[in-house]
Amino acid sequence: MVSARPLRRRRGLALVAAAAVALTAALVLPSRADQAEAAIGGITWQDEFNAPAGTPVDQSRWRFDTGGSGWGNNERQYYTTSTSNAVHDGLGNLVITARRENPANYQCHYGRCEYTSARLLTAATFTQAYGRFEARIKIPRGQGIWPAFWMLGNDMGDVGWPDAGEIDIMENIGREPNTVYGTIHGPRYSGGGGITGSRTIGQPLADAFHTYRVDWEPNSIVWYLDGVEYHRVDPSRLGGNRWVFDHPFFMILNVAVGGNWPGYPDASTQFPQRMLVDYVRVWGYTSGDGGTTRIRGLHSGRCIDIPGANPIEGAKLQIWDCNTTAAQAWTFASDGTVRAMGKCMDPAWAGTANGTEVNLVSCNGNPAQRFTLNGAGDLVNLNANRCVDVRDWNPNNGGRLQLWDCTGGANQKWSRA
Structure with missing residues (x-):
């Protein structure tokens, strides 16, 4: 067109x-x-x-x-x-x-x-x-x-x-x-x-x-x-x-x-x-820069979490009961990255396809690590133009995160908490 x-x-x-x-x-x-x-x-x-x-x-x-x-x-x-x-x-x-x-x-x-x-x-x-x-x-x-x-x-x-x-x-x-x-x-x-x-x-x-x-x-x-x-x-x-x-x-x-x-x-x-x-x-x-926040899912009521509060390279991010630990203390930085425990939210291997895992990786300046939480509650990876999604609509502790086409579904809706 x-x-x-x-x-x-x-x-x-x-x-x-x-x-x-x-x-x-x-x-x-x-x-x-x-x-x-x-x-x-x-x-x-x-x-x-x-x-x-x-x-x-x-x-x-x-x-x-x-x-x-x-x-x-x-x-x-x-x-x-x-x-x-x-x-x-x-x-x-x-x-x-x-x-x-x-x-x-x-x-x-x-x-x-x-x-x-x-x-x-x-x-x-x-x-x-x-x-x-x-x-x-x-x-x-x-x-x-x-x-x-x-x-x-x-x-x-x-x-x-x-x-x-x-x-x-x-x-x-x-x-x-x-x-x-x-x-x-x-x-x-x-x-x-x-x-x-x-x-x-x-x-x-x-x-x-x-x-x-x-x-x-x-x-x-x-x-x-x-x-x-x-x-x-x-x-x-x-x-x-x-x-x-x-x-x-x-x-x-x-x-x-x-x-x-x-x-x-x-x-x-x-x-x-x-x-x-x-x-x-x-x-x-409201940018949210300069402070930390939990990121709560609408579907589950649970928060994005680093498993075991262990920031190993490539840790597979999950949802878990919201708490006040460092594993859920995310910062939306001015460079577009989303950070916790000294590392960045990252699509595995800079992937852009549906199903790409969302992991924790050392911050490296790659545009693949840029995310925004928009006014509609979509946590969007800007490089892939896809949303952070809870795989299989799993509402339970341990539900894994992936990138997927933004559908407006509740398993893709997030808010600062």
């Missing part, structure tokens, strides 16, 4: 000067119950869009990109600041509306603009590295309609696109009404070469509200639709190219009309088209 997609993204090149402003708006909601998940902290930013009907966008949270330059994709809309294109509906939603203009009083790259829309961004109000970024959205529909919830690196003004990095949390194109795409773009993997994944459901996404989310941690980004993972990336996916997702990013909401990837409206496309956004929320990231 990736190779068939045309070169389609130079959107970051047209950002307005507002991106240079440094103002942070950080509001707090009570933590949700699922925030006990590893690595995800409390809410750091939010917009619930609860203003009265007709209220403009809150500019302490969002600013506008404006213009009809084509945005690097030969898009057909002119982005405005008008409440006819972005406004609160009084029902708890932000509404971004794409309208057909006949003719518009705006100049686009191809002549008089046929359409107007809005593009909102937090470059001037909020940026963050790592955490959970989520929105609940009812997308628009129709051939040539291109809604998106996405992020760009805050160093756009210095290094440009794609070196600043782009994380597309949600994109849909009207001709594929049931499919959401999640993608990263960076140096030498941009446009049609972006690292992308998708999920297709049984009905058009525009029929209802859905939640679109990424959990972003050092060396790991995971995409979810309605809480179900469908895509993940880490540096091993880049073919040796540079990972640029290690600095603050800002968020963007927009509805484009036309462009190289979605194509252009036709006789079947109805206007106006509206994207309703119920909320946008951001949670922080």
